Amino acid sequence: MNKLIITVLAKDRPGIIAKVTTDLFELGCNLENVNQMILQGQFAGFFIVEAPADQTPEAVEAVLKEKTNGNGLTIHVHQLDTPEAGSGDDAGDPGEIFLITTIGPDQKGLVARFSSIIAAHNGNIVNLKAVFKGGVDPNDNVMSYQVAVTKDMDAPAMFEALREKAKELNLDIRIQHKNIFDAINKI
Amino acid sequence: MFEDHEIISTIEMVKNENLDVRAVTLGVNLFDCISHDLSVFKKNIRKKILGHASELVETCDAVGEKYGIQVVNKRISISPIALVGACFSADQMVEIAHELNDIAKTVNIDFIGGFSALVEKGMAKGDIALIEALPRALAETQRVCASVNVATTKAGINMDAVYEMSKAIKKAAEMTKDDDGLACAKLCVFSNIPQDMPFMAGAYLGVGVADAVINVGVSGPGVVKRAIERNLSEQRLTLGKVAEIIKRTACKVTRVGELIGREVADNLGIKFGIVDLSLAPTPTVGDSIGEIFQALGLSHIGVPGSTAALAMLNDAVKKGGAFASSHVGGMSGAFIPVSEDLNIANAAHKGYLTVEKLEAMTCVCSVGLDMVPVPGDITVETLAGMMADEMAIGMINAKTTATRIIPVPGKKAGDKVHFGGLLGEAMIMDVPHHDLTDQFVTFGGRIPAPIHSLKN
Numbered sequence: 001m002n003k004l005i006i007t008v009l010a011k012d013r014p015g016i017i018a019k020v021t022t023d024l025f026e027l028g029c030n031l032e033n034v035n036q037m038i039l040q041g042q043f044a045g046f047f048i049v050e051a052p053a054d055q056t057p058e059a060v061e062a063v064l065k066e067k068t069n070g071n072g073l074t075i076h077v078h079q080l081d082t083p084e085a086g087s088g089d090d091a092g093d094p095g096e097i098f099l100i101t102t103i104g105p106d107q108k109g110l111v112a113r114f115s116s117i118i119a120a121h122n123g124n125i126v127n128l129k130a131v132f133k134g135g136v137d138p139n140d141n142v143m144s145y146q147v148a149v150t151k152d153m154d155a156p157a158m159f160e161a162l163r164e165k166a167k168e169l170n171l172d173i174r175i176q177h178k179n180i181f182d183a184i185n186k187i
Numbered sequence: 188m189f190e191d192h193e194i195i196s197t198i199e200m201v202k203n204e205n206l207d208v209r210a211v212t213l214g215v216n217l218f219d220c221i222s223h224d225l226s227v228f229k230k231n232i233r234k235k236i237l238g239h240a241s242e243l244v245e246t247c248d249a250v251g252e253k254y255g256i257q258v259v260n261k262r263i264s265i266s267p268i269a270l271v272g273a274c275f276s277a278d279q280m281v282e283i284a285h286e287l288n289d290i291a292k293t294v295n296i297d298f299i300g301g302f303s304a305l306v307e308k309g310m311a312k313g314d315i316a317l318i319e320a321l322p323r324a325l326a327e328t329q330r331v332c333a334s335v336n337v338a339t340t341k342a343g344i345n346m347d348a349v350y351e352m353s354k355a356i357k358k359a360a361e362m363t364k365d366d367d368g369l370a371c372a373k374l375c376v377f378s379n380i381p382q383d384m385p386f387m388a389g390a391y392l393g394v395g396v397a398d399a400v401i402n403v404g405v406s407g408p409g410v411v412k413r414a415i416e417r418n419l420s421e422q423r424l425t426l427g428k429v430a431e432i433i434k435r436t437a438c439k440v441t442r443v444g445e446l447i448g449r450e451v452a453d454n455l456g457i458k459f460g461i462v463d464l465s466l467a468p469t470p471t472v473g474d475s476i477g478e479i480f481q482a483l484g485l486s487h488i489g490v491p492g493s494t495a496a497l498a499m500l501n502d503a504v505k506k507g508g509a510f511a512s513s514h515v516g517g518m519s520g521a522f523i524p525v526s527e528d529l530n531i532a533n534a535a536h537k538g539y540l541t542v543e544k545l546e547a548m549t550c551v552c553s554v555g556l557d558m559v560p561v562p563g564d565i566t567v568e569t570l571a572g573m574m575a576d577e578m579a580i581g582m583i584n585a586k587t588t589a590t591r592i593i594p595v596p597g598k599k600a601g602d603k604v605h606f607g608g609l610l611g612e613a614m615i616m617d618v619p620h621h622d623l624t625d626q627f628v629t630f631g632g633r634i635p636a637p638i639h640s641l642k643n
Binding site for chain 2: 099101103127129131142144172174175176177179180181183184185187
């Protein structure tokens with residue numbers, strides 16, 4: 001097993017994924033997972049590959065940088081740690097996912113303040129979306145955290161702390177189990 | 188992963204469109220509590236109900252909190268008392284009502300339904316005692332709800348029972364005259380009563396249902412209204428498209444109800460029964476059936492076009508519910524209760540909605556003449572006639588219909604009545620010729636069941 005994770009950052013334009021995956025293919029890498037997003041015109045991509053046994057992360061990074069030289073891509077390659085038995089993502093209580101959504105005016109440090117409360121209670125943020133467009137429509141300023149809540153956490157205390165913080169910052173906060181969003185939207 | 192609009196629209200449904208779970212109703216079978224000894228019977232029903240319901244309110248609150256959707260009312264429905272208490276006298280039936288009222292207070296629920304009788308084809312000893320006990324039972328308790336099924340499509344209409352119920356309603360109103368006849372707001376007279384309905388005042392646990400069961404009533408007229416308004420503001424729609432929007436919205440709301448109902452049932456270790464998606468309004472602005480009619484371009488509920496609009500609404504709600512869940516039951520349609528819906532009450536007050544038009548609309552709604560305050564001096568015969576008419580609509584059309592008519596003692600058409608809370612307030616509706624004493628209903632007997640062929 002020689003799994004590598006490759007991150008690619010660039011100004012978004014057509015052909016980035018085609019270029020990177022072609023280069024990886026030519027290096028003999030087998031693509032296992034890809035995820036990408038675009039934030040304000042900036043492309044961010046994550047590629048997990050099974051690389052040939054003799055390929056080191058440094059070697060793959062060097063080849064990719066050489067092949068994409070001049071294309072404005074920022075590339076990093078790291079060895080992907082294999083989770084040990086009984087630990088990591090594949091073990092223990094995966095928790096139940098709650099969506100914590102705040103709606104209200106943009107202020108500096110919002111994400112930092114809320115994520116700190118979640119971290120202080122051992123909550124793991126599995127997904128975060130934050131959109132701050134400003135303006136008068138409250139729905140244009142929304143943060144939505146998907147947080148895994150495990151049985152060993154004091155979830156009521158975390159929810160209470162988040163509600164307190166939202167009240168202090170004049171934000172409307174909703175804390176709801178993920179299944180309600182599935183029930184309404186995933187038909 | 189959810190899209191922004193999915194998150195926002197879900198939150199909007201709860202926050203601004205009054206989506207809630209209107210009622211989680213625990214059904215409890217009482218047949219194994221039967222005894223000829225009243226004190227033993229009361230002890231048995233207390234033990235049985237508390238055994239299932241002691242955690243009901245806390246569980247509903249916890250599940251509601253988890254999903255961010257309030258379970259507004261927690262209720263209990265029981266086997267018909269006229270059956271399980273068939274050996275008791277009317278006075279003893281009143282004692283049972285007091286016991287039920289006390290049990291409801293103990294478990295902190297607002298209503299317990301099932302002080303009921305099924306008499307569509309005739310009245311047995313227990314039925315007669317229960318109907319005789321009704322005025323006192325409802326006047327002396329706060330949380331007991333009663334229902335009497337006097338007609339079915341297969342049996343016809345028991346006109347003796349209709350007449351007796353008219354007398355009972357008048358008497359119950361008189362006994363609570365200081366509260367505008369409030370006892371009658373807890374009493375429904377039915378044709379084709381569903382045995383799994385979670386909504387009060389008609390909820391009871393049918394004889395063909397499990398020992399204990401969780402039935403859920405979801406509402407959401409505000410959600411439907413906003414969905415219509417949102418789409419109409421974006422494009423010009425045909426009514427076929429509007430019906431599709433209502434259907435899709437009803438589907439989403441039903442799924443919410445089933446999700447919460449199943450989790451409550453699992454947590455209590457009780458079987459899940461059905462989800463009843465009924466557009467049940469409250470006196471809150473934005474939580475109104477009447478406002479849906481206005482969103483559909485009618486100036487008020489009750490004007491010409493209203494019956495057609497209601498037919499489309501009721502059918503689309505049923506279709507959406509049926510698509511969302513294989514366990515849909517109860518009423519599942521649109522309610523048009525006059526005093527419980529501020530907008531409907533206003534339409535009645537301004538003369539757009541008359542009693543006659545309301546009756547016509549009940550041909551296509553899911554209930555009937557619901558929460559209709561009428562002059563206190565309406566005669567027993569006229570009241571019975573109104574009830575018989577409504578029962579006939581249900582019987583012939585093979586659908587549920589009901590009446591919850593409140594003759595308000597000492598008040599006349601146009602006077603204001605206030606029942607409080609979800610029961611709301613309204614002006615008393617004019618009932619033309621309400622002082623007639625026509626003989627028709629006094630003949631008694633049974634109007635035979637209708638023919639099931641030659642449908643025209």
